[in-house]
Amino acid sequence: MKARHQRLLAVGLVVAGLAIASALTLRMFSENMMFFVEITDVRAGNYPADRNFRIGGLIEEGSMHREEGSLDIxxxxxxxxxxxxxxxxxxxxxxxxxxxxxxxxxxxxxxVFVADEVLAKHDENYVSPEIAETMTQHAESVAAGAAERGPECPH
Amino acid sequence: MWTFLKKLYHQLASPPHFYRLSPTFILWLAVPGYLLILYGTIAGLVYAPVDIVQGERFRMIYVHVPAAYLSMMAYMIMAIAGGIGLIWRLKLAHAVAASAAPIGMAFTFLALATGSIWGASTWGTWWEWADPRLMSELVLLFLFIGYMALRGAIDDTTRADKASAVLAMVGAVNIPIIHYSVEWWTSLHQGSTLLKEGGSGMQDTAQLYPLLAVIFGFTFAFGAMLLRRARTEVLIRERRTRWVKELVLSNEGDL
Known part of the structure; x- marks a missing residue:
């Protein structure tokens, strides 16, 4: 084996070892890497009860209520x-x-989830006014972003 | 064909040949690169139709996406060039790796800054510490800074090359983490618009073409910048050799 083949092998093994080690570490801490908890998990009780956490999802159409004369939403x-x-x-x-x-x-x-901060989460779709118009002609629900509901919530 | 490629490889790998041939490559990368950037920025920042949700704010994508993509591309070039330098003891490869670092750092900073400004007006926050995409891109910035600091801390060029190449290769595990962070975990940052499953998330070609133009334009311009820096780096590293002395004395070279 030539010296350069030995170096190639050594570098290859180190890179492969590191990749496996980081993959295992990330899998182990996967829950801590999550930015927010899904609503289904919240309903199932899988959330930290003793501290603040984040939830993420879509705002249901027609559900927004603003209390008149205050900032309560x-x-x-x-x-x-x-x-x-x-x-x-x-x-x-x-x-x-x-x-x-x-x-x-x-x-x-x-x-009830009592929020101290609400952030907008934009999706990966960019829609120009023209595209929005053709989308409305095809299916009104697609342009509005109101996707179809999934199966019944088990909780 | 094979002998031609082999000859080209040996010519490019030798510092004097690289120094002599690189201006042609720089020209062929810079001209289309800057033309594409010119078209892409004017078409994207002025003429492209707005996004119905974000309004004018969506135009940040024309700087943010190419900067973010090139921050990762620059890192991969730095790590791969460092690896080639370690295994094949190619002097030119180390010069290329060293040249990629400051450009990559600049693109990483640009991606973080544009993303932060965009986030402040759309998400409602400048920065979220727990977001996996934001954190992994910040780690990339620190990797570039660490790489340059390590190089600067070791006086002997050969030792600096080896140590920094190892650092660059170890840090390369962060690149797939940045890319897949928005798929593996929940995040505030949205998924990829262009690499989305089932087609691009940007259907209006008046929005899409300028974006593709800036992505390719930034890439070509990056190639030109990288070669330009590598050329200077080679000259500094070879300052004691005969060909550099002859180049300086003959005064023919465009220094």
Whole structure:
């Protein structure tokens, strides 16, 4: 074996070993890498009860309620299988609208998620006014982002 | 064909030949690169139709996406060139790796800065520490800084080349993590628009073509910048050799 083949083998083994080690580490800590908890997991009780955490999902169409004369807001967050009601006091980013994605930070109080921060989550789709028009002609629900509901929430 | 490629490889791998031939490559990369960037930025930042949700804010994509993609591309070139330098003891490969670092760092910073400004006005936050995409890209910035600091800390060029090549290769595990972070875990950052399953998430060609133009334009321009830096790097590294002395004395070379 030539010296350069030995070096090639050594470098290859080190890189492969590192890749396997990091893959195993990431799998082990996968839960800690999650930015938010899915609504289905929240309904199943799989969330940290003693500390704040984040939930993510879509705002249900027609569920947004603003209390007149105050900054109190409530809406339903859905992952199209399960729902959870969210309450928040404050000003929302302008992209937080019905039918679109959000990520909220806070804690569960009974069946209600009390948020101290609500962020807009944009999806990977970019739609120009022209494309939006052709989409409405085909199917109104697609343009509005209102995807079909999945199976019944088991919880 | 094979002998031609072999000859080209040996010519390019030799520092004086690389120094002599690189201006042609730089020209062929820079001209289409900057023309594409010119078209892409004007068409994207001025003429492309808005996004119905984000409005004018969506135009940040024309800088953010090429910068983010090139930050990872520059790192891969740095790590692969470092590996080639280690295994085949190719001096030119180490010069290329050293040249890629500052450009990659600049693109990483640009991706983080544009993303942060965009996030502040759309998400409602400048920075989220727990987001896997944001964190892995920040780690990339630190890897570039660490790579350059390590190089700067070792006076002997050969030792600096070896140590930094090992660091670059170890850090390369971060690249797939950056790319797949939005698929493996839940994140605030959205998935990839162009590499989305079932076709691109940008259907209007008036929005899409300028984006593709800046991506290819940035890539070509990056290639030109990399060769330009590598040329200077080769000259500094070979300063004690005969061909550099002759080049300087003959005063023919465009220094």
């Amino acid at each position: 409530s809406f339903v967050v859905t992952d199209l299988t399960c729902d959870v009601e969210l309450v928040y006091t404050g000003v929302l980013p302008d992209m937080v609208v019905e039918g679109k994605g959000i990520v909220a930070h806070g804690r569960m109080d009974g069946d």
